[in-house]
Amino acid sequence: MANIEKYMRKAALPHIWCPGCGNGILLASILRAIDKLELDQKKTIIVSGIGCSSRASGYMNFNTVHTAHGRALPFATGIKLANPKLNVIVITGDGDSTAIGGNHFIHACRRNIDITTIIFNNSIYGMTGGQYSPLSPTGTQATTAPYGHIERPFDIAALAIAAGATYVARGTAFHATMLTDVVVKGIQNKGFSVIDAITQCPISYGRKNKMGGAPQMLQWQKDHAVPVTAVAKMKPADLVGKFVIGDLHKIEAPEYTAEYDKMIARVAKKGGESA
Amino acid sequence: MNKAQLMQGNQAAALGVLAAGVRFFAGYPITPSTEVAEILAEELPKIGGKFIQMEDEIASMGAVCGASLTGVKAITATSGPGFSLKQELIGYACMAEIPCVIVNVQRMGPSTGLPTSPAQGDVMQARWGTHGDHGIIVLSPGSVRESFDVAVSAVNFAEKYRTPVILLLDEVIGHMRERVEIPDAADITVVNRKKPDGPPAEFQAYKPDADGVPPMAPFGEGYFHHVTGLVHSYSGMPASGGAVTDELVRRLESKINRAQEDITLYTEHFLEDAEIVIVAYGGSARAAMAALKEARAKGHKVGMLKLITLWPFPAELVMRATKNAKTIVVPELNTGQLVSEIERYCGRERVVSVTRVDGELFKPAEILASVLSQGGKS
Numbered sequence: 001m002a003n004i005e006k007y008m009r010k011a012a013l014p015h016i017w018c019p020g021c022g023n024g025i026l027l028a029s030i031l032r033a034i035d036k037l038e039l040d041q042k043k044t045i046i047v048s049g050i051g052c053s054s055r056a057s058g059y060m061n062f063n064t065v066h067t068a069h070g071r072a073l074p075f076a077t078g079i080k081l082a083n084p085k086l087n088v089i090v091i092t093g094d095g096d097s098t099a100i101g102g103n104h105f106i107h108a109c110r111r112n113i114d115i116t117t118i119i120f121n122n123s124i125y126g127m128t129g130g131q132y133s134p135l136s137p138t139g140t141q142a143t144t145a146p147y148g149h150i151e152r153p154f155d156i157a158a159l160a161i162a163a164g165a166t167y168v169a170r171g172t173a174f175h176a177t178m179l180t181d182v183v184v185k186g187i188q189n190k191g192f193s194v195i196d197a198i199t200q201c202p203i204s205y206g207r208k209n210k211m212g213g214a215p216q217m218l219q220w221q222k223d224h225a226v227p228v229t230a231v232a233k234m235k236p237a238d239l240v241g242k243f244v245i246g247d248l249h250k251i252e253a254p255e256y257t258a259e260y261d262k263m264i265a266r267v268a269k270k271g272g273e274s275a
Numbered sequence: 276m277n278k279a280q281l282m283q284g285n286q287a288a289a290l291g292v293l294a295a296g297v298r299f300f301a302g303y304p305i306t307p308s309t310e311v312a313e314i315l316a317e318e319l320p321k322i323g324g325k326f327i328q329m330e331d332e333i334a335s336m337g338a339v340c341g342a343s344l345t346g347v348k349a350i351t352a353t354s355g356p357g358f359s360l361k362q363e364l365i366g367y368a369c370m371a372e373i374p375c376v377i378v379n380v381q382r383m384g385p386s387t388g389l390p391t392s393p394a395q396g397d398v399m400q401a402r403w404g405t406h407g408d409h410g411i412i413v414l415s416p417g418s419v420r421e422s423f424d425v426a427v428s429a430v431n432f433a434e435k436y437r438t439p440v441i442l443l444l445d446e447v448i449g450h451m452r453e454r455v456e457i458p459d460a461a462d463i464t465v466v467n468r469k470k471p472d473g474p475p476a477e478f479q480a481y482k483p484d485a486d487g488v489p490p491m492a493p494f495g496e497g498y499f500h501h502v503t504g505l506v507h508s509y510s511g512m513p514a515s516g517g518a519v520t521d522e523l524v525r526r527l528e529s530k531i532n533r534a535q536e537d538i539t540l541y542t543e544h545f546l547e548d549a550e551i552v553i554v555a556y557g558g559s560a561r562a563a564m565a566a567l568k569e570a571r572a573k574g575h576k577v578g579m580l581k582l583i584t585l586w587p588f589p590a591e592l593v594m595r596a597t598k599n600a601k602t603i604v605v606p607e608l609n610t611g612q613l614v615s616e617i618e619r620y621c622g623r624e625r626v627v628s629v630t631r632v633d634g635e636l637f638k639p640a641e642i643l644a645s646v647l648s649q650g651g652k653s
Contacts, residue, residue: 009501012512042497047341058501058512063494065344066503066513067337068367074301074334078341078349079494081325082299086345086495104337107330260325267320 020214022173022199033183053093053120070101084257094135109163130204166191168249285310291426298324299349301338308380311352336364346493352378366405392634410531413586419453431466487530540583549578565639
C-alpha cells in the first residue's frame with residue numbers, strides 16, 4: 001500500500017464531493033502514480049480548472065493552482081515553459097477541458113508540451129447541478145436537456161489523438177489500479193499525455209438517468225469497459241455501446257520545451273559566431 | 276557616443292520591459308500592438324527568455340499568470356478586442372495577486388472598430404473591465420521615450436504590489452517614431468518581488484506584510500501553497516466567511532491606494548500662474564502641449580498637468596494642480612472618460628470636456644479654441 005497521506009492536505013478535509021462521487025478514487029490513483037514514480041514533491045505542480053474535478057488540487061500538498069474555468073492548460077503551459085524542470089500535472093473535467101477549454105486542449109495536444117492531463121469524465125456539469133456537457137451521451141437527461149439530449153458527444157481520446165497528443169489512455173474509477181498505471185505512463189511520456197478517466201456522478205447524472213447509486217454505476221463501468229488487449233479478438237458489433245480502456249495511443253514526437261531550449265542554444269551560438 | 280535611435284512606442288515599451296527583467300511573453304497577434312510581440316519573439320530567446328504565441332487572447336493571459344507563479348517576470352500585449360477577452364484572467368491575477376503587465380495599445384472601438392486608428396476609449400475598461408471590486412494600476416505614456424520609462428515602472432509596480440499593471444498606450448504612441456536615447460542598464464532601477472524567508476512549514480501564502488502585500492514564493496522551492504480565484508484565507512485555501520472576504524476584497528484595493536504617492540507619475544507644465552489648466556494624458560497631451568505653447572505666446576495664462584498614472588486616480592495631485600484654476604480643460608479621444616473623475620474632485624462647473632471619437636487625432640488648434648473660448652485671456 002503506497003503512502004499517499006504525505007501528498008494530502010489533511011487540514012483541507014473533509015472534501016466537498018457528494019456521497020458516492022468517484023473523484024476521490026481518481027485522486028488516490030493519481031497520488032499512487034506520483035508515489036510510484038517518486039516525483040520530487042517540491043518540483044511537482046498540480047493545475048486544475050473549475051468544476052468538481054478541479055477541486056482535487058486543493059486537497060493535494062504541492063504547489064497547486066485552481067485556475068479559472070477551462071484555463072488550466074494555459075496556466076500549465078506558462079508554468080512548464082517558464083520552468084521546464086517542473087513536473088506539471090493537470091486535473092480537469094469533461095466540460096472544463098472540452099467545452100470552455102476546448103481550444104486550449106487541442107492546442108496543448110498539438111504543441112506536445114510535457115504536461116500530463118487527467119480528465120475526470122463524469123459526462124455532466126456536476127458543480128452547477130447537472131447540465132449536459134460535451135461528453136453527455138445522446139439521449140441523456142439533464143437539467144438543461146429535460147426532453148433528452150439531442151447532441152452527439154466527443155470521444156476525448158480520438159480528439160486528443162487527432163490533435164497530436166503523444167500518449168493517450170483511458171481508465172475508470174472502477175479500474176483504479178489500472179488508472180494508476182496509465183497515469184504513470186502519462187507522466188513518463190516526454191510530451192503531452194491525456195488520460196480520459198471515467199468517473200461516476202450518482203447525484204447529478206446517475207439519479208436523473210436511472211443508473212442507480214455509486215455501486216451500480218461502478219458496476220456499469222466494469223460491464224462496459226473493454227481492455228484494449230481484448231479489442232482485436234472482438235467483432236465491431238460487440239463493441240457497440242462499450243468503451244475501450246488502457247493504452248490507446250503512443251507515438252514519439254518533438255516535445256515543445258525541449259525544442260525551445262534547442263532554439264535558445266541555436267540563437268546563442270549564432271550570436272557568438274557573429275560577434 | 277551618440278546612442279540616439281529612431282524607434283516606435285511599441286518598440287520602446289518592449290525594450291523597457293526587457294530592461295526591467297521580463298523574461299516571459301505570451302500573446303496573440305492583434306493590431307496595433309503586434310510589434311511588441313514581434314520584438315520580444317526575437318529578443319527573448321537571445322537572453323534565455325521565453326516567448327509563446329498562444330491559441331487565443333485568454334490563453335495568453337493564462338500562460339502569463341502561470342509563468343509569473345514560477346517567479347519569472349511576465350507580460351502580454353494586446354489591443355481593444357483582445358483586452359476585452361483578457362479581462363477574465365486579469366481579474367484572476369488581481370485576486371491571486373500575480374504580478375504581470377498587460378500592454379494595451381488602444382484602438383478605436385467598440386468591437387473591431389477602427390483597428391489602426393488612435394483612441395483612448397479603454398480608460399474605464401482598464402480600471403473596471405474585470406468583474407468585482409479590485410485595485411489596479413494603469414499607466415499611460417505620452418511619448419516614445421516615456422513608453423520605455425513607463426514600461427520599466429509598470430513591471431516594477433507589478434512586482435512591488437503583486438498586481439496586474441495595465442500599460443495603456445494609444446495607437447499613435449505605439450506606432451509613432453521618435454528619436455530617443457535608451458538609458459544604460461546601470462541607470463535603470465529594477466524592482467523584484469519580495470520572497471518569504473521563514474520555514475516552508477509556517478508559510479502562509481496570502482498573509483500580508485505591513486504594506487498590505489504578501490511575500491510571494493516561486494513554485495518549485497518547497498513552499499507548498501494553493502492559488503485560487505476563490506475568496507481565500509491567509510493560507511490560500513478557499514474560505515467564505517464574511518470577515519475573511521471583507522478583509523481580502525478591501526486589501527486588494529487598499530494595498531494599491533495606500534501607495535498612491537509612489538505610483539503617481541506625471542509632469543507639470545506652466546502651472547505656477549495658470550488660470551486655465553489642461554489635464555491630459557497619452558497622445559492627446561502632445562496636441563495639448565502645442566496648444567498650450569501657442570496660448571502662452573498669445574499671453575494667456577494656461578498650464579498643463581500631464582497624467583501618466585490614470586489609476587489609482589491621483590485625486591490629491593489633480594486637486595492641488597488645479598486649485599487656482601478658473602477652468603480645467605480635459606481633452607480625450609473618447610466621449611469623456613477620465614473627465615468624470617476630475618469633475619468628481621474638482622467640481623463640474625469648472626471642468627470642460629473636449630472629446631473626439633472619429634478615429635483622428637486632436638489638432639492643437641481644436642484644443643486651443645476650447646481653451647480660448649473659456650476666456651483665459653488675462
